[in-house]
Amino acid sequence: MMTAKRKQRILFVILLTLTLITIIIGIGLGPASLSYDRLIPTILGNGTFKEEFVLFSIRLPRIIITLLAGMALALSGLILQSLTRNDLADPGIIGINAGSGIAISIFFLYFPIQADTFIYALPIVAFLGALVTACLIYFFAYDKETGLQPARLTLTGVGFSFAIAGLMIVLISSADRAKVDFIAKWIAGNIWGDDWLFVLAILPWLAILIPYIIYKANRLNILALSESVAVGLGIALEKERRTLLLAAVALSASAVSVTGGIAFIGLMAPHIAKALVGPRHQLCIPITIMLGGLLLLVADTIGRNIVDPNGIPAGIMVSLIGAPYFMYLLFKE
Template sequence: MASLRTNMPPQRRRSTAVTVMIVLGILIVAAFVVSMNTGFIRLSPLDVLRTLFGGGTDKENLILFDFRLPRIVISVLVGAGLAVSGCILQGISRNALADPGILGINAGAGLVVLLFISFYPTTSAAPPFLLPVLALVGAGLTSALIYALAFKRHEGLSPTRLVLTGIAVAAGISAATIVLTLRLSPEKYQFVQTWMAGSIWGTNWKFVLALLPWIVVLLPLAMYKARVLNVLNLGEQTATGLGTPVERERLGLLGAAAALAASCVAVSGGIGFIGLIGPHLARRLVGPQHQLLLPASALAGALLLIVADTIGRSLLGKAEVPAGIVVAVIGAPYFLYLLSRSRA
């Protein structure tokens, strides 16, 4: 579907965008219901409904409330967080190919988390409320390094330089991560490899509670800055002429994007591509105005990840396919199709 035409009346454009977001919300609810019924041990819709209302067996309660529901909720939160992070980065860089994975923010957050996990006695006992903070440290340091390397005093921050610097930094961090994994025990090595592939490993309510405050605070903040992102998309000179403190706003938005990506990476591993394809799909559905684009990106990212995780859990029975791999398989062909249709 092509993006909404710019010559469409504003009221009609907004109405159409709201309709699109309602449809995305309905699809998320449908995927949520299907995911509750899907897994190695299958529960029928009647079993799920009975269990939700307190009539399930101990086994059904364990499967639904302790294993599936936390994972499904985390999938929704992570998908929304990564997509909004990517949308912010695409806005401040004015580059539709920017996302926290490509710019190295995910890699920086993941490196610090992996450093902690590699020296922690048992990976399963890692404090869930500490992981997002550690990930934020890694993402913050990475973002600061990328910004410092990409910023030129007399030229400002070039979008192209920002993306290229991020790619270079991501490559360096990935190399450091590989070196780190060579020193791990076989058990931890297997966990780290699965984590790097993008497996949602934080699958209990403690991880939901650890992630939820970050999403609840940062998503509304991003929505509040929608008008600033619209102005930044006009170009640095125009934004400055309109009275926008460009560098301060850009730095603040970069910090918000890094914090969103870091908190998500802490519980979901190195899931890439959501921050790239989610905003791109949303832009084609609701147009470039960030008041509509940000919430649509959150819905598109949540839908994409919950579908990917459901497929990954059911595709090979006991052998679970990491959600990050499924996302790439689903999203890459469509994204290549979009690139082939673009005028650039």
């Protein structure tokens, strides 16, 4: 019988292979053509100026950003599901992404923006907005007698998400047309960060937080069981919850700051990973990360090529798949 660890390794290799295949397909698709037989020569520096420009300045940055953002959203969703013991938890569904969105909107509309610092400031601004929203959701969902209630947290988050969406409409109703267009694309989940600078803006967050969450995998296993078990094992319950919630917020904020408001990746990827390798976090964290990157990459590859000239935003493509999946989980729960 195949061990869980061996099964995880095989699945990881399969997902890595599928990701590489999707990257290769994505590189060759689009208005500016780059034939597949010219891919290797171009990577090795033997392509024409046009081929190198299309590959290194247009396609690869967007692909890498999409991949990293999908990984961050998936891992954020896994943390939230473990903390709340609720398979329906997702940074997009429970309002954390909306918190990032309102902060980015205010920053974009009302603060003087310097082009050289704008890209690096966005993840920080998104993080602060998401953090304030997460704290408010936590406050309203927490009960002194029974602790953090998963159902209440989900409903509170959905309520905050709708309230913030209404506030964003008020904010942009009198704004400049160009800025309104940007915010509208952000809300739709359009992958707008398509330059190497955006890769540098999001990469440090993942480089720090992914190893940290892997290190905390056993804590997540315990927190996913019950409060009484966690306390009995000597876990500082509220401290662990807060630090892990902070990590989930940071992962989500870093992703949506360059991809826009994308939901359901954090819902689907962890749930599929647990179905494949089980709920033990040492096994499902790597699979969740790979699934998240692959799902968003496939959604963006299909979306940007399915309709001319601008395609369909990745957030909408993910929602077309994620909304029915959410309903399935809702009825199952």
